Amino acid sequence: MTTSRAIAGTGNWLDERFRGAKGMRTFFRKIFPDHWTFLLGEIALYSFVILLLSGTFLALWFKPSMTEIVYHGSYIKFHNMRMSEAYASTLNISFDVRGGLLVRQIHHWAADLFVGAILAHMLRIFFTGAYRKPREVNWLIGVTLLTLALIEGLFGYSLPDDLLSGAGLRITQGVLQSVPIVGTYASFFLFGGQYPGQLIIPRMYIMHVLLIPGLFLALIGAHLFIMFHQKHTQVPGKGRTNTNVVGAPMYPYFMAKTGAFFLFTFAAVAIAATFVQINPIWIYGPYNPIAISSGSQPDFYMGFLEGSLRIMPAWQWVVFGHTFAFNVFGPALLIPGFIFTSAAVWPFIEQWITGDKREHHVIERPRNAPTRTALGMAMVAFYGVLWLEGANDVLSQHLDVSLYTITEIARWSIFVVPIITYIITKRICLGLQHKDQHLLEHGVETGIIVQRPSGEFVEITRPLSEEARAKIVRPEPLALPSGAEEPVPPPAMRRTVGRVKARLNKVLAESVPMNGHGNGAHPDGEHAAIGPGDGGDS
Amino acid sequence: MSDSPAGRWPGDDQTADDQTADGAPRRVVGTPPPGRSLLGDGAADVPAAPPRELPSDPEDLPSAKRAERVVAACFMVAFLAGLAFIVAYFVFPVHTLDGVARSNLGLGLSMSLVFLGLAAGTTIWVRRLMPDVELTEARKPLRSSEEDRAAFEQTFEEGADASQFVKRPLIRRTLIAASLPALAAPILLLRDLGPLPRKDLTFTVWRPGLRLLKADANTPVTPGSFSSPGSMITVVPDGYQDKFDALAKAAVIIIKFAPGQVEYTNADHPVPGKVVANWTVDNIVAYSKICTHVGCPAALYEQTTHHILCPCHQSTFDATRGAAVIFGPATRPLPQLPMTVDAKGFLVARHDFTEPVGPSYWERP
Numbered sequence: 075m076t077t078s079r080a081i082a083g084t085g086n087w088l089d090e091r092f093r094g095a096k097g098m099r100t101f102f103r104k105i106f107p108d109h110w111t112f113l114l115g116e117i118a119l120y121s122f123v124i125l126l127l128s129g130t131f132l133a134l135w136f137k138p139s140m141t142e143i144v145y146h147g148s149y150i151k152f153h154n155m156r157m158s159e160a161y162a163s164t165l166n167i168s169f170d171v172r173g174g175l176l177v178r179q180i181h182h183w184a185a186d187l188f189v190g191a192i193l194a195h196m197l198r199i200f201f202t203g204a205y206r207k208p209r210e211v212n213w214l215i216g217v218t219l220l221t222l223a224l225i226e227g228l229f230g231y232s233l234p235d236d237l238l239s240g241a242g243l244r245i246t247q248g249v250l251q252s253v254p255i256v257g258t259y260a261s262f263f264l265f266g267g268q269y270p271g272q273l274i275i276p277r278m279y280i281m282h283v284l285l286i287p288g289l290f291l292a293l294i295g296a297h298l299f300i301m302f303h304q305k306h307t308q309v310p311g312k313g314r315t316n317t318n319v320v321g322a323p324m325y326p327y328f329m330a331k332t333g334a335f336f337l338f339t340f341a342a343v344a345i346a347a348t349f350v351q352i353n354p355i356w357i358y359g360p361y362n363p364i365a366i367s368s369g370s371q372p373d374f375y376m377g378f379l380e381g382s383l384r385i386m387p388a389w390q391w392v393v394f395g396h397t398f399a400f401n402v403f404g405p406a407l408l409i410p411g412f413i414f415t416s417a418a419v420w421p422f423i424e425q426w427i428t429g430d431k432r433e434h435h436v437i438e439r440p441r442n443a444p445t446r447t448a449l450g451m452a453m454v455a456f457y458g459v460l461w462l463e464g465a466n467d468v469l470s471q472h473l474d475v476s477l478y479t480i481t482e483i484a485r486w487s488i489f490v491v492p493i494i495t496y497i498i499t500k501r502i503c504l505g506l507q508h509k510d511q512h513l514l515e516h517g518v519e520t521g522i523i524v525q526r527p528s529g530e531f532v533e534i535t536r537p538l539s540e541e542a543r544a545k546i547v548r549p550e551p552l553a554l555p556s557g558a559e560e561p562v563p564p565p566a567m568r569r570t571v572g573r574v575k576a577r578l579n580k581v582l583a584e585s586v587p588m589n590g591h592g593n594g595a596h597p598d599g600e601h602a603a604i605g606p607g608d609g610g611d612s
Numbered sequence: 613m614s615d616s617p618a619g620r621w622p623g624d625d626q627t628a629d630d631q632t633a634d635g636a637p638r639r640v641v642g643t644p645p646p647g648r649s650l651l652g653d654g655a656a657d658v659p660a661a662p663p664r665e666l667p668s669d670p671e672d673l674p675s676a677k678r679a680e681r682v683v684a685a686c687f688m689v690a691f692l693a694g695l696a697f698i699v700a701y702f703v704f705p706v707h708t709l710d711g712v713a714r715s716n717l718g719l720g721l722s723m724s725l726v727f728l729g730l731a732a733g734t735t736i737w738v739r740r741l742m743p744d745v746e747l748t749e750a751r752k753p754l755r756s757s758e759e760d761r762a763a764f765e766q767t768f769e770e771g772a773d774a775s776q777f778v779k780r781p782l783i784r785r786t787l788i789a790a791s792l793p794a795l796a797a798p799i800l801l802l803r804d805l806g807p808l809p810r811k812d813l814t815f816t817v818w819r820p821g822l823r824l825l826k827a828d829a830n831t832p833v834t835p836g837s838f839s840s841p842g843s844m845i846t847v848v849p850d851g852y853q854d855k856f857d858a859l860a861k862a863a864v865i866i867i868k869f870a871p872g873q874v875e876y877t878n879a880d881h882p883v884p885g886k887v888v889a890n891w892t893v894d895n896i897v898a899y900s901k902i903c904t905h906v907g908c909p910a911a912l913y914e915q916t917t918h919h920i921l922c923p924c925h926q927s928t929f930d931a932t933r934g935a936a937v938i939f940g941p942a943t944r945p946l947p948q949l950p951m952t953v954d955a956k957g958f959l960v961a962r963h964d965f966t967e968p969v970g971p972s973y974w975e976r977p
Contacts, residue, residue, distance in 0.1 A: 262807060318749065320749075323666070387941070390943035468942075
C-alpha cells in the first residue's frame, strides 16, 4: 500500500507532536455493531447538526426584538401593519433572503425530526433493555436531552412572534402562573412583568441559541463519549456475548456508513423543506393578544401536553385561602413530570426488583422481557391517548363526532387503554416466546409429511441453523431469585418491603420457561410435536 | 500499515537507487515509488506489521466494477445538482410569493439531490465495493482491576492527607462558610428580571366612562351597532388599542341577545349562572375575552347555542347564563364587564371587572 506524500507528511508531523499512532489505530479499528435500530440515535444526532447549521444561518438575519414597527417589506399584504421586529425579520428571511425560506423550513423540519428521532431512539433503548447496567447514566442523559428538546422547540417556534406561536406562549404563561406559591413570581420574572411585556422574545432567544444548545452540546458530547467508552450494545446472535463486540471497524466502514446516513438525513429534511410547507407565518399574521386562529395545532411533540390540558376536568381548589389551579398545574406539569420521572427512575427500580447488578451488553428482544415491554407499551398508550386528545378538534371534524364526546371517551381511555395495552402486550410477548420455544425444541417445519411403518403420519422438521438459534436463545433469566422462594426466606424478605419486592420480582421475571436449550430438531420426526402433551399444534 | 516493511522516502536520488526492502528490483526513474509509510521517515528497523485483518478487495470483482460505475453516476448527479443549486440561486429572484416558491423549489430540489446523490453513492460504495468484514473485539469488564482500584484509593487518600483538608476543620468550615453567600449571588442578581406581581393581576385598564372600541375598526360602539341579536363583537378599551400588556387582560367580547334569552339577576355583583342585569345595556352583555383556563382569547361564538368556546382547550361557556362553564378544563366563568352608555349614546365601562380576569394564580383572592 502506498500512501500519498501529503498524508504521510501530515501523519508524521502529527505523530511527532501527539504520539497518536497507537490511539488512532485503536480508534480506527473500533468495532461498531450493526442493526437498523441503531440508526435512530444517529438521526437525532444528525438532525441536531442540521439544526446548528440552519439555526446559525437564520440568526444572521433574525432580530429578537419586540419593538413595534410598521411593516413596509416585500409581503405587500402586510404593508403599514404594526408588528414586532421579530415577526418582520422572519418575514424578511422568508421573502427577501434567497434560500431563507428553505433554511427556515429545514430548521423547523429538522426540529420535528430531532424530537421524533429522540423518542424513537428512547423507545428502542427501553424495549431492548439497553439502559441496563452499565448504561444507566446515558439513559438519564437521554431523558434530560428529551426534556430540553421539548423546551428548546417550544422557545424556537415562539420566536417569530406570529399569531399561532403567540397562543403557545400565552398557554406557557398561563401554565407557569398556575404553579403553587412561586408561579406568579416565576411568570413576572420570566416575562419581565405582565404578559406579554417587551422582554420575552429576547430572553427566549438567548436561551434558544446559546444556553440550551450549550447544554445540548455538553450532554450530547457526554452521551457519545460514554457510548464510545462503554462500547455499543449488540443484538443477540452467533458469537455475540457480553464480553465481546462483533461488527465492522470504524475506518473505513462505520465512517462511510454514518457519513452516508448524515447525508440521507439531510436529504430527507431538505426534501420535506422543499415540498411540504411548514409554519407559514405570513398566513397566521403578527401576534395580537386578542386574536387567535381556530383549529391551530402545536408541533407534534407538544401535542401530548395540549391533550393533557384538554382532557382535564375543571378541578380547582382553594387551599388555605390560595387558589390551586390543579386543572392547569396537574396536566401541564405533573403529567409530563410523571412521564419523564418514571422514565428516569425505571432502570433503578428494575435493578432493585430484579437484584440484577450484572453488566449487559447484548440487548434483549422485547418479547423476552414481557413485563417490561408491556409496561412500556402501556406508557406509549397513555402518551398516545393524550396525543390524540390534543388533536380532538381535528378528530371531531374528520370523524364527525362531537368534540365533547371525544373528550369524554378520552377521559375513560386514559385509564382503560393503557391497562388493556399492558395485558395484550404481555400475552403477545408470551405467545411469541412460546413460538420461539417451539422452534428451539422442534426445529422448523418443512411441510414434508411422511408415513411411519406404523401408519402414523408425521411432519419432518429441520433443526434451526446455529445463527437462528443464537438469535432466539435467552441466555439469562430476567430476574435473580429474590430469596423469598427459599424455605426460610432471609429476614429482609419477610418484611412488607421485602414481600412487595418478591412479588414484583415474580411479575418482572414472568417468562415462558426455557427447557434447557433443547437438543435441536428431530429430522426423523421421532419426537415431533404431535403428542397430546406437546399441545399437538403441528 | 504499509505493505512495504521498510517504507522510505524515495524522494532524493540516493534513496531512489536503493533496493526496496522486500528485494524488489531497483526502481526505474519515472515509475511510482515502491511504497511509503503513513508516518513517513526513519523507518530503518520497523517491526513487522501485524497480520492483515481486512481484505483489500471484495470477493465479487465484476460486480464491484459495476457498482463502481453506479457510485460514480450517483456522485455525478450530486455534482450536477450542486451546479444547479448555484444556478438556481442566481436565476430565481425572491421578494414575491411566487418568486419565493420558485426559488424554494429550485434551491431545495437541487440541494436534496446533492445530498441524496452523495448519500446513495456512499452507501452503495460501502455495501458493494468494500469487502464484507465482521471483526470481534474483546470487551473488558468496566470495573477497574483490584490493583488499580487499590492504587487509586491510596492516591486519593495521600492527596487528601497532604491537602490537610481533613485534618484542619477550621479551614474546611470557613471555606464552606465563605462560599455560601457567594453562591447566593447569581440568584440575587436575577432579582431584577421582573417586578414583583403585587396586585397587577387583579385589575385591568377599564375605568368608569372608558369607551368600548371595535377591535379592528377602532370605532366606538352604540347599542345600535348590532345589525341583529346573536352576533358577537370584540372590543378594546379606548386608547389601549395597541397596548398589548393592557389588551392581554382587558379584551372584551360583547354579545347582543334577543329579549328573554338571558337569565338575569338584579344583584349588583356576579351570581353563578346569572347575568348582572344592571351591567348590561339593551340585552347587550360584555364578557372578558381572556379564557379563565390559561388565557387564550375565547374567540368562538356559536349563535344557535349561545356558547362561547375557547379554541385552545375547548372550555365552553354559556353566554346566556353569565358565561358559566358547561364543558372543558376552565373552572370559572368569564368575568362580566359592567357596562352602560355615555351621554353620546356610546357603550362605556361602568367600572373595572369586579374580579381578576384570565387564568388562575396562587394569590388570586
